[in-house]
Amino acid sequence: MNVTNQISFEQTRITDGFWAKKQKLNEEVTAKAVYDRFSDTHRFDALSCKPLSEHPGWEPHIFWDSDIAKWLEGVAYILTMHENEELRTLAEKAISDILNAQTQEGYFNSYYQVKEQENRFRIRNNHELYCAGHLMEAAVAHYKATGERYFLDAMCRYADYIYQIFVTEQSAEFVTCGHPEIELALVRLYDATGTEKYLELANFFVDQRGNNKKDAAIYDDEPRYAQDHLPLREQTTAEGHSVRAMYIYSAMADLAKKNADEALFMACKKIFENATQKRMYITGALGSTHIGEAFTFDYDLPNRTAYAETCASIAMTFFAQRMLALEPDAKYSDVIERDLYNGILSGWSLDGKSFFYENPLEIDPYLANRITATKTKEHLPIMERVEVFDCSCCPPNLVRFIASVGNFLYSEQEETLFVHQYMSAETKTEKGTIVQETNYPNDGVITITVPDGYRRAAVRIPGWCREFSLNLPYEMKNGYAYINISGETQIQLTLELEVRLYASNLQVQENAGKVAVGYGPIIYCIEEKDNGPLLKSIYLEKKPEFKREYCEVCGVQILKTRAKRLIPQDGLYYDAEDAMEEIPLTLIPYFAFANRGASEMIVWIHKLM
């Protein structure tokens, strides 16, 4: 281990460019839109825990508290940056409802208190500690944003009560929650309060998972689903429900750091390697099947039926960032960037109002519609983003993620400053203000002013970048250019952006002979809206040349090229002819797909050899 410390987004203001616009959209549109839909669907009403008789027509759901908690966390992050009276008022009302409904013992769960009083801590898969964990994260965020302790203290009382039930009394019917999340939340609660018990409880849950007989498999007799198949320290592959997986791996990495636990660190390294080198889509998406919303096995990455949940990509950045805090290696920050610009952003419509839960790499409305018509029930991702889901975890996860995206920029290790991501920002540190100026990802010119006090800067050279220049001498190590500096220093980094064509490992047989197109960190796709239907009949040229064109609505450049298309013929089978016609081809960023209605879309495109 070679630990570094993240510089929190709270110290950073994103000043301009792509991410500043995204944060503005998040605050001005998305946070309120998610509030409105959660309000319409009674998620906020549920917080008062009123008896069912007082609200015929709707009932609370087991994961609603987590939806609210993530929204509260996101609003706290927005308020950290600057005041927003409307969001603050809405959030305080919700917090006040939670505090009023919290029981004497410290318990709060709007589902159990109303629907199943008698079943508290009895049903492993009912997201009870998962909801508690998200509430703790929200409380920590609220405390940091406002300096007020009432929400934090209330959630500490809840954590104390959980400690009592799970450790002191051991009176719950399960040992670890079916949906990990509380583990990493407890570490954050410990960091905010210094109360050792919370760290102890996090360690307890991590030690126990896959390590005790009381926890029954909760999905289809498949212990992998909840990462229960082995003690966590013995695991080497990314398994089961992909969001649950990434949350528990995040907690493992947290605890590896807190406890200098080499065994946990090694398990995390192996799992990260497996997840990213064998089981990750090129968009950074995770989860190859809707069955269990899960990882499957190495190189099984179907495009059309990809589950690829937005939350899994978000959670992957949490895991990768924690790994980065254990060893500065660009393999972690590269994955964060891959998810930032692709698998996460794709979950969010360009107008900020609607969301994808699943982010497939291929959409075929023809197949999808016809399958419905004949009732052959293949599960396929929806084709247009919607404003709220029954299980609406992704929208508020995006709210908190976008608001805290500054977390990914920097970390430090004594006098070394690590620069992981590129966006215009001002960051206040004890050593002075770091200023980054760039038009990235639209060009690769980056100026970083490092204040006096740092003696070394390590700037990431992204994996996609083949050529770069720096204004100062440097030494490469694990994907970072290390530069010795003294006094306030201006680092000029120029990353050469170019269109790159990527192939898949041939074990991903579906993609053999196809390429994905990238420009900088952005992966592109082609859509029927631009290029007509039957996209698999299109071939990129042997050596395609691309023109770039700035797309206002996307905020980045789209790509144009000349391509070939197989000429349609009548009949079902006929003589294979090589006859093709030349066509113009427009590629848009993958993250912008399905913003113009349902449309055929592919990421992996045939290419002439």
Added chain:
Amino acid sequence: MNVTNQISFEQTRITDGFWAKKQKLNEEVTAKAVYDRFSDTHRFDALSCKPLSEHPGWEPHIFWDSDIAKWLEGVAYILTMHENEELRTLAEKAISDILNAQTQEGYFNSYYQVKEQENRFRIRNNHELYCAGHLMEAAVAHYKATGERYFLDAMCRYADYIYQIFVTEQSAEFVTCGHPEIELALVRLYDATGTEKYLELANFFVDQRGNNKKDAAIYDDEPRYAQDHLPLREQTTAEGHSVRAMYIYSAMADLAKKNADEALFMACKKIFENATQKRMYITGALGSTHIGEAFTFDYDLPNRTAYAETCASIAMTFFAQRMLALEPDAKYSDVIERDLYNGILSGWSLDGKSFFYENPLEIDPYLANRITATKTKEHLPIMERVEVFDCSCCPPNLVRFIASVGNFLYSEQEETLFVHQYMSAETKTEKGTIVQETNYPNDGVITITVPDGYRRAAVRIPGWCREFSLNLPYEMKNGYAYINISGETQIQLTLELEVRLYASNLQVQENAGKVAVGYGPIIYCIEEKDNGPLLKSIYLEKKPEFKREYCEVCGVQILKTRAKRLIPQDGLYYDAEDAMEEIPLTLIPYFAFANRGASEMIVWIHKLM
């Protein structure tokens, strides 16, 4: 309509070549192997209808009678050609058990008589009339093979009883059987006996299907499953369970002929067109999904998850042959040939002992094994043939099909002889003996001696054939070369066999840019056993050249060529390079796949453009 009359296989002896060997294998190995496995699994024991208490450990199943009936029908066909003491004895024992167990009323069903006496004719999907139909077909075959009437008479009594229940009393709980089959059986019973009532009953069932409210949907609320969604005369597409579909379409074509029913004929034409031009695999296989073993929708022809049941291809030849009897058009006989050499034969191992129920166009043992290991339950076809299935309809269907393959050779219309298929054979007609000599499908030289009495011969020029020669003047019409003859005439037909590369309609997006290789009527595939794994990384050359090599065990020629293969690289995603290595490539007939253990296999192969 332009009706012709089939010349029955009973008049034909296949004398030599590919099909003579297949018939020998069928008689000497397969008929007995199927008997043995049915015997092991108590299917023959069940015929005595003994109470469950007398045979603890096994129970009869609703479709067992149909398995036995198809085997009996196959044995009768074998006996028609020449004596086989062992098979005759086994068959007579089974018939005697059936006759002994048949009830006073004429009813026989080994499942209902033992398990659900009270539920006779109450459960639409329990294959009751389907079993009855197959028994009637067996009885007709037995009568024709032996001249003995006892089995036929017994099944006539059964048909009379069914008439009483379904027409006279209308006391059954359904109007038409969930699994069509009895309809075409009743036409055969009518042909064998001249009893009008059986034709009337067939007409009744065909008229009622999709036309009455008493018949509830039997699969997933989907009336298409049992072709119930519309009155049959109004149907235009191939729908639902593919075997059920083909059996009812066969009956429709039978009745179109018997009744000169133009509406039925037109429905059959539209359905045939849809089935073969929109919903048929290049192997002649039918059924795109295991869900309901069914057709789905136009151009939905997934290779790896194809259901493609052997019985559906067999039943398609029944339908096509009946269509051929309504209008002589090579589109029907071409489909018969496509199924003969591909989708049907693939269901039968080369050693004659084991069978495929599903005949996918792609096998990937890697995906199949791993999916099982992680319990994500995608349904995939099995990878090696087995000797018996729980639902073992295909093996005895092959026994009867192979034994009667001579049915497909000829038909006549007054003084015109139609020659549909090519195999060495002697056929006795009232006008004399037709002699066909050929080494087809291993070469295209065919000599047909037509006896005096015919004034015209119409020989099919297969759809796959681009060049041919005839020793006599001819006129082409609907795929047949019409030749005027007088006196005994020797027709010399030479079909130019060549390797052809076929493409799919681009709507079958999975196959875009890929080709299937054919030589004569045979479609080829490539297997891991010959070519190593990752077959989708292999590209045929732009203009591939093939060498042929006779394969003794296949009975036909295999193809060899030089091809290119993408070079494997480490990592999950990397720069797309066009680097390929040249490799030798061996193609084997599709029908011979999976005869050397589980192996990756594909029919649709990438091709350089």
